[in-house]
Amino acid sequence: MIGNRQTPPVHAPSRNGSRSQDPRDAILSVEQLTVSFDGLTVLDELDFSVGYGEMRFLIGPNGAGKTTLIDVITGKSKPSRGRVVFDGATDLSRRQEHHMVRLGVGRKFQTPSVYSSLTVHQNLEVMLGFRTRITGLLGRLRRSDDDRIMATLEEVGLQNRARDNAGGLSHGEKQWLEIGMLLVQEPKLLLLDEPVAGMTRRERDRTGELLQSIGGDRSILVVEHDMDFVRQFARTVTVLHLGKVLSEGNMEDVQQDPEVVRAYLGNSRTQRPQAARLNTRREPADPAPVAAD
Numbered sequence: 545m546i547g548n549r550q551t552p553p554v555h556a557p558s559r560n561g562s563r564s565q566d567p568r569d570a571i572l573s574v575e576q577l578t579v580s581f582d583g584l585t586v587l588d589e590l591d592f593s594v595g596y597g598e599m600r601f602l603i604g605p606n607g608a609g610k611t612t613l614i615d616v617i618t619g620k621s622k623p624s625r626g627r628v629v630f631d632g633a634t635d636l637s638r639r640q641e642h643h644m645v646r647l648g649v650g651r652k653f654q655t656p657s658v659y660s661s662l663t664v665h666q667n668l669e670v671m672l673g674f675r676t677r678i679t680g681l682l683g684r685l686r687r688s689d690d691d692r693i694m695a696t697l698e699e700v701g702l703q704n705r706a707r708d709n710a711g712g713l714s715h716g717e718k719q720w721l722e723i724g725m726l727l728v729q730e731p732k733l734l735l736l737d738e739p740v741a742g743m744t745r746r747e748r749d750r751t752g753e754l755l756q757s758i759g760g761d762r763s764i765l766v767v768e769h770d771m772d773f774v775r776q777f778a779r780t781v782t783v784l785h786l787g788k789v790l791s792e793g794n795m796e797d798v799q800q801d802p803e804v805v806r807a808y809l810g811n812s813r814t815q816r817p818q819a820a821r822l823n824t825r826r827e828p829a830d831p832a833p834v835a836a837d
């Protein structure tokens with residue numbers, strides 16, 4: 545069926561980012577993207593793409609250019625060269641940051657930014673434009689919008705917290721609420737920067753399951769440092785290094801790529817080689833006793 549994007553197309557990602565893909569097959573196609581700051585090239589003729597319905601993980605040593613890439617995709621930084629083709633047509637690099645929601649691009653920063661004094665439900669109302677954070681209600685919530693909010697809360701597992709103040713949520717719950725705040729705007733592409741940072745193991749596992757369940761007709765690009773998490777939930781991983789794709793494929797292959805190992809070791813000045821970031825994780829303890837879900 546033409547236009548059916550429920551099923552992710554099968555890509556055959558090759559190592560070293562040499563995959564060539566028709567931009568029409570990709571929700572996101574980054575082409576020859578170059579970004580420099582004060583003469584320092586941060587993204588270097590980068591080619592990179594994400595397929596429809598795909599969940600892609602982006603990893604790489606500190607300073608590789610991951611955040612800069614997300615900044616360019618969302619119109620926050622401008623490239624000196626190249627383009628970012630979104631959904632087969634729009635060049636996102638030429639658009640302003642505030643156009644992104646309407647275009648169908650949702651970005652979540654690392655730190656949760658929910659409105660603590662509003663309820664969980666009201667946080668989603670703000671995203672739909674029915675409520676301002678300061679003055680309260682703007683208009684009447686239609687039944688269909690309330691249904692949409694409740695369906696979103698169910699999707700992120702917060703349906704029982706709808707009337708609770710967001711300020712009282714745990715760190716993990718706040719992250720899920722923020723993902724819900726993006727989802728309620730019905731994005732085609734979600735960009736998530738370190739969604740499991742600071743989470744307990746249980747929260748992290750639930751987040752992985754959540755990301756898998758919200759995939760399908762949405763595409764997700766996840767920047768993540770937590771290699772256990774990536775190993776557990778990623779199908780395709782792209783390794784960025786010095787502003788270029790260093791390696792791409794499944795986590796097992798990527799992890800064994802000597803160039804990837806070298807890139808990580810070269811950046812782990814403060815760690816023993818075996819403990820380089822590619823292999824370790826620090827995690828906060830789960831609170832005890834653990835409440836039933």
Ligand SMILES: Nc1ncnc2c1ncn2[C@@H]1O[C@H](COP(=O)(O)OP(=O)(O)O)[C@@H](O)[C@H]1O
Binds near residue numbers: 586604
């Ligand atoms: N606004 C900026 N001005 C100058 N240098 C920047 C700016 N943003 C990022 N950089 C530099 O670009 C490089 C890549 O940074 P970044 O994209 O944040 O890497 P990553 O997210 O992979 O750790 C770093 O050397 C960083 O210092």
Ligand SMILES: [Mg+2]
Binds near residue numbers: 610611612
């Ligand atoms: Mg970063």
